[in-house]
Amino acid sequence: MPTLEARAITKDFAGVRALDCVSLRIESGEIHALCGENGAGKSTLIRVFSGVWRYGTYAGEVVLDGAPIRLDSIRDAELAGIAVIHQELALVPDLSIAENLFLGNERTRRGVLSRREMVELSREQLRQVGLDADPRTRLGDLGGGAQQLVEIAKALLRNARLLILDEPTAALTPSECGRLLDILRRLRERGATIVYISHKLEEVFDIADRVTVLRDGSVVETWPVAELTRDTLIAHMVGRDLDRLYPPRRRVGTADPNGPPPALRVERWSVRSPDGKPLVEDVSFEARYGEVLGVAGLVGAGRTELLMSLFGWRQDEVRGSLRIDGRPSAIKSPRDAIVHGIALVAEDRKRYGVLLDWALDRNISLPSLADLRRWLVIDRARERELADRAVRALDIRASGLDAPVRTLSGGNQQKVVLGKWTSRSPRILLLDEPTRGIDVGAKAEIHALIDRLARDGAAVVMVSSELPEILGMSDRIIVLHRGRLVGSFDEVEGLAQTDVMSLAFQTNGGR
Amino acid sequence: MLRHHLRTYAMVVALVVIWVAFAAMTDGVFLSGRNLANLTRQASVTAILAVGMVLVIVSGNIDLSVGSLSGFLGACMAILHASWGVPATVALAMAVCLGAIIGALHGVLIAYQRVPAFIVTLGGLMVYRGGMLAVTQGETIPLPIGSWMRAIGSGSVPDAAWGLPVPLLCVAVVAGAFLFVSSLTRFGRHVYATGGNAEAAHLSGVNTRGVAFLVFVLMGALSGIAGSVLTARVGSASPEAGRLLELDAIAACVIGGTSLMGGRGGIPGALLGALVMESLNNGMSLANMGVFWQDMVRGGVLVLAVWFDIRVRQRGA
Numbered sequence: 035m036p037t038l039e040a041r042a043i044t045k046d047f048a049g050v051r052a053l054d055c056v057s058l059r060i061e062s063g064e065i066h067a068l069c070g071e072n073g074a075g076k077s078t079l080i081r082v083f084s085g086v087w088r089y090g091t092y093a094g095e096v097v098l099d100g101a102p103i104r105l106d107s108i109r110d111a112e113l114a115g116i117a118v119i120h121q122e123l124a125l126v127p128d129l130s131i132a133e134n135l136f137l138g139n140e141r142t143r144r145g146v147l148s149r150r151e152m153v154e155l156s157r158e159q160l161r162q163v164g165l166d167a168d169p170r171t172r173l174g175d176l177g178g179g180a181q182q183l184v185e186i187a188k189a190l191l192r193n194a195r196l197l198i199l200d201e202p203t204a205a206l207t208p209s210e211c212g213r214l215l216d217i218l219r220r221l222r223e224r225g226a227t228i229v230y231i232s233h234k235l236e237e238v239f240d241i242a243d244r245v246t247v248l249r250d251g252s253v254v255e256t257w258p259v260a261e262l263t264r265d266t267l268i269a270h271m272v273g274r275d276l277d278r279l280y281p282p283r284r285r286v287g288t289a290d291p292n293g294p295p296p297a298l299r300v301e302r303w304s305v306r307s308p309d310g311k312p313l314v315e316d317v318s319f320e321a322r323y324g325e326v327l328g329v330a331g332l333v334g335a336g337r338t339e340l341l342m343s344l345f346g347w348r349q350d351e352v353r354g355s356l357r358i359d360g361r362p363s364a365i366k367s368p369r370d371a372i373v374h375g376i377a378l379v380a381e382d383r384k385r386y387g388v389l390l391d392w393a394l395d396r397n398i399s400l401p402s403l404a405d406l407r408r409w410l411v412i413d414r415a416r417e418r419e420l421a422d423r424a425v426r427a428l429d430i431r432a433s434g435l436d437a438p439v440r441t442l443s444g445g446n447q448q449k450v451v452l453g454k455w456t457s458r459s460p461r462i463l464l465l466d467e468p469t470r471g472i473d474v475g476a477k478a479e480i481h482a483l484i485d486r487l488a489r490d491g492a493a494v495v496m497v498s499s500e501l502p503e504i505l506g507m508s509d510r511i512i513v514l515h516r517g518r519l520v521g522s523f524d525e526v527e528g529l530a531q532t533d534v535m536s537l538a539f540q541t542n543g544g545r
Numbered sequence: 546m547l548r549h550h551l552r553t554y555a556m557v558v559a560l561v562v563i564w565v566a567f568a569a570m571t572d573g574v575f576l577s578g579r580n581l582a583n584l585t586r587q588a589s590v591t592a593i594l595a596v597g598m599v600l601v602i603v604s605g606n607i608d609l610s611v612g613s614l615s616g617f618l619g620a621c622m623a624i625l626h627a628s629w630g631v632p633a634t635v636a637l638a639m640a641v642c643l644g645a646i647i648g649a650l651h652g653v654l655i656a657y658q659r660v661p662a663f664i665v666t667l668g669g670l671m672v673y674r675g676g677m678l679a680v681t682q683g684e685t686i687p688l689p690i691g692s693w694m695r696a697i698g699s700g701s702v703p704d705a706a707w708g709l710p711v712p713l714l715c716v717a718v719v720a721g722a723f724l725f726v727s728s729l730t731r732f733g734r735h736v737y738a739t740g741g742n743a744e745a746a747h748l749s750g751v752n753t754r755g756v757a758f759l760v761f762v763l764m765g766a767l768s769g770i771a772g773s774v775l776t777a778r779v780g781s782a783s784p785e786a787g788r789l790l791e792l793d794a795i796a797a798c799v800i801g802g803t804s805l806m807g808g809r810g811g812i813p814g815a816l817l818g819a820l821v822m823e824s825l826n827n828g829m830s831l832a833n834m835g836v837f838w839q840d841m842v843r844g845g846v847l848v849l850a851v852w853f854d855i856r857v858r859q860r861g862a
Contacts, residue, residue, distance in 0.1 A: 347748065372750040386748050389741040391808065400738060400749040403731040411729045454749070 036099050036115060036195045036227055037062045038083065043094035045078055045087065052078040053092070054251040060196070065218060065228045067242035067259070069235075069271055071473030074248040076231055080198055083229075084118040085111035117194035119185050119202060127174030132156040134173050135188050159187040164217050178333065179210025183217065197221070198229040203237060204471055207332040207499070208535065215241050233473065234500075235264055249273055272475050280478075280506030281485035295360030296320040297462050297493035298344075303354035305336070305343045305517075313339040313350060315517045321462065321493040326484065328508030328526075329497040331538050336517035337497040338381055341464045344495075345378040346371045358462070372401055374462075377455035379448075381466040381497075387451040390440040394432055395421035397439050398454045424453030428483060445476025452483060463487060465496040469503065481507060501531045513537040552802050552857060556817055559800075560824065567828030575828055582710055586698070588823035589712030590615070590775045594794035595801070595815040596716075596723045597767035602798050603727075604760045605740040605807030606655065606662040609791050610669030611768050616787025617673040618644050619772030623686045623782035626694055633694040641769035647673075648765020652758035670791070678784050687781040698777030712774050716816070719770065723763075724812045736760060740807030789843065793822045796847040799854055822846070 038060040045053040053075045060066045068076050081087045083096060085105035095102045098114055105111050111118075125134045132153045141148045141155075156169035165183040173181060182202055189197060199218075203211040211234075218228055218241060232238060238245060238259070245262060247254040247270040254270050262270075298321040305314040314336040321327045329337050343352045346365040356363050358374055365371045371378070380386035388397050398421040399406060406416050421435050428449045432442050439450055448468065455463065468484065469477045484507060488494050498504050504511060511523040513534060521537040523529055567575040574580060594611050601608045622640040625631040631639070651669065654660045688694050697715070701708030727733040738746035739753045747753045771790075776782045797818030803810025825846065829839045 345748070367752070368748050369750040369752060378748060380748060385742075386744050389738060389745055389808070391741060392738075396734070400734070400746070400751070403734060407731060410731075412731060412734065 038116070038196055038227070038229075039095075039097035040079065040082070041095040041097055041102075043079070043082055043092055043096070045082065045092040051251055053082070055094070056248070056251070056253050057094075058246050058253055058256060060227060060229055061244075062227055063222060063225050064243040065222055065230055065241055067230045067232070067238045067245045068248065069231075069238060069245055069267065070248035071271055071475055074271070074473075075251040076248055077200070078251075079248070080118060080200060080229075080231070083111065083116060083198060084108055085116075112192055112194070115193055115195035116198065117189035117192065117196070118198045118200060119182070119189060120200050123181055123185050125173055125181060125185060125188075127172070129173055130170050131160070131167060131173055131176070131184055132169035134184060135159060135169070135191055137188075139192065155191070156187075159191050160184075162190060163187045164213070164220065177207075177210060179206045179213055182206065182210075182214055186217070186221075196227045196229070198231075200231045201233065201471065202230075203232060203234060205333070207334070208501075208538075209332070211237065233471065235267060236502075238267070239264065247271055268474055271473075280503075281482050295357065296322045297359065298495070299357040299360070300344065301355045301357075303340065303343070303356070304352070305339050306351040308350065312517055314343065314514075317354075317514070317517075317519045319512050319519065319522070321495050323461070323491050323493050324488055325509040326488050326494040326496055326507050328504040328511040329495060329514065330501065330504050330511055330534050331514035333499060334516075335514040335538070337514055338466055339517075340514070341378060341466050341495065341497060342380070344371070345376060345464060372458070375458075375460050376462045376464065377458065377460035378464040379451050379455060379466060379468055381470065383444075383447055383451050388439045388447055391438055393436045393438055394425070394430070394442075394450060395435040397450050398424050398457060401454060402458055420457055421453075424450075424457045427456065428453045429479065443473075443476075445472040445480075448472055448476070448480065452480065456483070456487065461492060463492050463494045465494065467498055468496065469498075469500075501534055504534065505529060505531065552814075555853065556800060556814070556821065560817070560821055563821065563824050563828065567824070567832060570832040571828070575831055578706075580827070580831065582701075584823060584827045586710050586712045586778050587827055588819050589710070589716045590771050590778070591790065591793045591797055591823050592716045592816050592819035593719050593767055593771040593774065594790060595797035595819045596720050596812055597764040598794045598798050599801075599803050599810050599812050599815045600723070600727060600736055600760045601662075601764050602795070602803050602805060603740045603807060603810045604736045604757055605743065606757060606760065607795070607805075608651070608662065608666045608761070608764050609795075610651070610666040610673060611764065611771075611794055612787045612790030612792070613670050613673040613677065614644065614647060614765070614787075615768040615772030615775060615790060616782075616785075617677040617680070617772070618769045619776035619786055620677050620681050620686065620782040620784075622694075622769075622773045623688060623776050624680055626692065627686055627689055633692055637694070637769075637773050640773050641766050644765040644767070644769030644772070645762050646765070648762040648768070649758070651765065652761035655761060656754040656757035677786075681782060681784045683784050685781050685783045688776065694773075694777050695780055696777075697774060698780065712778060715770065715774055719767065720812055720816060727812060732756070732759070737808055740809075742808070789840070792843060792847060793819070793826070796843070796850055797822050799847070799850040802854070804854065804858070805851060818850075 040056050040058050043053050043056045056079060070076050082092055085108045088106050089104040096105060103114055126137065135156050136152045141151050153169045160167060160169060163183045163186050165180055167176065167180060173184065203214060206214065215237060222228060230242060242259045244256055244258050246256040249271060301318045303314060303317045306312055317340060331337050339350065343350060346367045348366065356365060363374055365374060384390060395418050399417045402420060403412060406413050418435055430446050430449045430453060432446060439447055469480050484494060496507060505526060508526055511526060511534060512519055513521045515538060564576065594615065598608060618640045621643060622636045625639060626633055626636040651665050654665045655662045697711050700711045702711060702714060727736065735751045735756050738751050739756045743753050772787065775786055798810060798815045799805065800821050801814025801818035803815060825842060826839065829842060
C-alpha cells in the first residue's frame with residue numbers, strides 16, 4: 035500500500051511563489067485532509083501529485099512508496115496509481131454508467147466492444163463503491179452524489195491506489211455527502227489511501243485521520259485530527275483568530291398588520307420547466323426590509339428556480355403573483371427586476387455572475403451603465419469611480435481595476451458579483467449560495483457584508499445548502515422540499531440543525 | 546500583452562510578405578500608384594462588410610448572407626436608379642433601408658425565434674442569390690453615364706490623381722461610426738457582454754435578444770451601403786456581384802483578431818484584415834493566377850486565420 039511524500043516542493047508562476055518548500059507525508063491507509071484558504075496552494079500541490087505540472091517545472095521531489103518518481107503527464111500519475119477526482123466531474127452525461135467507467139479503456143474482442151463483459155465488470159465495481167444502480171443507466175439520470183461515486187469507481191477500475199478528492203461534496207446534498215463519506219471510510223478499511231480537500235470543516239472532522247494546513251504556499255503543520263478543534267483549525271488556516279464566523283444577529287419586530295407592507299410578497303408561486311416538470315409548486319412567503327430570510331432545502335428542491343424566476347429569468351413557465359411594497363408587480367425580465375430594485379447573486383458565478391475575461395471595473399458597472407452615460411457615451415471616469423468605491427467597500431483584492439476577473443480568487447470573484455449589485459443599493463437582494471467554494475476568511479467577510487446590507491434596510495433572501503450558514507445568518511427560515519414549501523421558522527434563536535434538516539428531508543415522506 | 550503584439554506583428558508581416566511577393570510576381574505593377582488606388586477601392590466593399598461583421602461575430606453570431614445580400618441590394622439600387630429613374634441618393638437610401646428590413650427579419654428569426662444564425666443566413670445566402678437573378682433577369686445593369694452614383698465608386702476627393710478615393714471615405718465614415726458605437730456606448734458594451742457570456746449579461750439586465758436583433762439590422766444596412774459601393778465601383782450590377790464576399794468579410798474579422806467564440810474583437814483589426822484579403826484577391830488577379838487558385842487560396846486563408854487565432858489564444862491561456 036502506498037505512501038506519498040512531497041519533499042521540499044517549490045513552484046513559481048511568473049514570479050509568484052505558489053508553493054514554498056512544501057514537505058508532507060501521506061501515510062498508507064489514512065484519510066489525509068488538506069486544508070487552507072483559496073490560494074493557499076492546495077490545487078497547485080494536487081497538480082504536482084497528478085502530473086499536471088510536469089516533472090522539472092517545480093523544484094523538489096514527489097516520492098511514492100519511498101522512491102522518487104517522475105510524473106510527466108496525468109497518464110503517468112494514473113499508471114503510478116494516483117487518481118484525482120475533481121469537483122467538476124470528467125464524465126459524459128449521455129453515456130451509460132458502464133460506458134463512462136470504461137471510457138478510453140474499452141474492452142474489446144477482435145475490435146468489437148464487448149458490452150456484456152463491461153456491464154458485468156461495472157456491476158462489480160459499483161458494488162465496491164456501494165452504488166445500487168444498473169450500469170446501463172444513463173449517467174445524466176443519476177444524482178450528483180451517485181455521479182461522484184461513479185467517478186470513484188472509475189478511478190478504482192484503473193487500479194488507483196491513492197485517491198485525491200478535490201471538494202467532492204461541493205455540489206452534493208447532505209444525504210449524498212453522508213453516503214460519500216461512508217464509502218470513503220469503507221475504502222480506507224480496505225486499505226485505500228485518500229487525500230481529502232474540502233472547505234466544509236465538519237466533513238474534515240468527520241472523516242480525516244490527519245490534517246495538513248497550508249497557508250500562503252507553505253505547510254503550517256500536520257496534526258492528528260483529534261488534536262484540533264474547529265476554532266484552532268480555522269485559526270491555523272487564516273493565520274489569525276476569527277472570533278466568529280457569523281455576525282451577531284439583528285432583530286426585526288414581528289410583522290405588524292398595520293405597518294408598511296413587506297418588501298416582497300410572493301403568492302402561490304409555481305414554476306414549470308419547458309417540458310412541463312414542476313420545479314416550484316404553490317409557494318407563498320414574504321420578505322421584509324431589514325431582515326435575512328433563509329431558504330433551506332436539498333439541492334434540487336427548487337430553491338434556485340424560485341430565485342431565478344423571481345428575478346425574471348423566464349426560461350420556465352411561471353404562475354403566481356408578486357407584490358413589491360404591496361403593489362402587484364410584473365417582472366418579465368432581469369431588466370424589469372433591476373428597475374424594481376431587485377438584485378440576484380446567482381449560484382454559479384462563472385456562468386451567471388461574471389464575464390471572466392472582462393476587467394474588474396467593467397464587470398461591476400455592467401448593470402449600471404444607463405446611469406453612467408453622458409449623452410450616448412459611457413463616462414469612463416465615473417465608471418471607474420463606481421468600481422473603485424465597490425472595491426474599497428468590499429475589500430476586493432486585485433492588482434487593479436483593469437485586472438481581468440479570471441485572475442482573481444474565488445472569494446474575490448464573488449465579491450465582484452456582490453459589488454456589482456451593492457453599488458446599485460438594491461432594496462431586495464436575492465442570494466443563491468453566496469459563499470459556495472469560498473475560503474473561510476472571505477466567507478466571514480461576505481457574511482458581514484450581508485449583515486450590513488440587511489441592517490441598512492435591504493430585504494435579503496438567502497438560499498444556502500450549509501445549515502450552519504442558514505442558522506447563523508437568517509432571521510426567519512423557510513424550507514422547501516421537492517418544490518413545495520414544507521415549513522417555516524419565525525424564530526431562529528435556539529433552533530437546531532436537525533429541526534431544519536428533518537423538514538428538508540421530509541424524513542417521514544420517503545427519501 | 547504579448548499575445549496582442551504577436552497578433553499585430555503577424556498581421557503586418559503577412560501584409561508585407563503578400564505585397565512583396567505580388568510586387569515580384571507582377572514586376573512591380575502591384576505596387577504602382579494606380580493599382581494601389583484600385584486596391585483600396587476594392588478593399589472598401591470588404592471593409593464595410595467586415596466592420597458590421599465584427600459586431601455580428603462579437604455578439605456570438607455569424608452572417609453568411611452578406612455577400613449575396615449586398616449583391617442583391619446593389620442590384621436593387623441599380624434598377625431603381627437606372628431603370629426607374631429614381632435619384633441616386635434616394636435609391637441608395639432605399640437600398641440601405643431594404644437591407645435594414647432584411648436584417649431585421651434575420652434578427653427576429655435568430656434572436657426571438659431561436660433559429661441558429663448559421664442556418665438563417667445560409668438560407669438567406671441562397672434566397673438573395675435567387676433574388677438577384679430575379680431582379681436582374683440574369684443581365685448586367687449599367688449605371689447611367691454621368692450619374693452621381695458612379696462618382697461614389699470611381700471618384701476621388703479632391704478630384705485629382707492623388708485624391709482620396711471616395712469608397713475609402715465611405716469606409717472611414719462607417720468605421721468611425723461603428724468604432725464609436727462599439728467602444729464608447731452602452732450598446733457597444735452590451736454587444737461584447739452578450740458574446741462574452743450571454744447568461745451573465747442577461748442576468749445583469751442586458752437585453753441580449755435586443756442586442757442580437759439590432760446587430761443584424763445594422764449588418765443589413767451596411768450590406769446596402771457595401772452593395773451600392775460595389776455597384777458604383779464596377780459601374781454596373783451583375784448577377785454574380787458579391788460572390789463570396791461573406792467569406793472575405795469573415796476572414797477579415799478573424800485575421801484582425803475577432804474571436805469566433807464571441808466576446809472579443811475590434812474594428813481596426815478588421816480593417817487591416819480586409820486589406821490583407823483584398824491584397825490577395827487583387828494580387829492573384831494581377832498575377833494572372835487562375836480563378837480556381839484564387840478560390841482555393843481565399844478558402845485556405847480563412848481556415849489558416851482561424852487556426853492561427855486558436856493557437857495564439859491557447860498559448861496565452
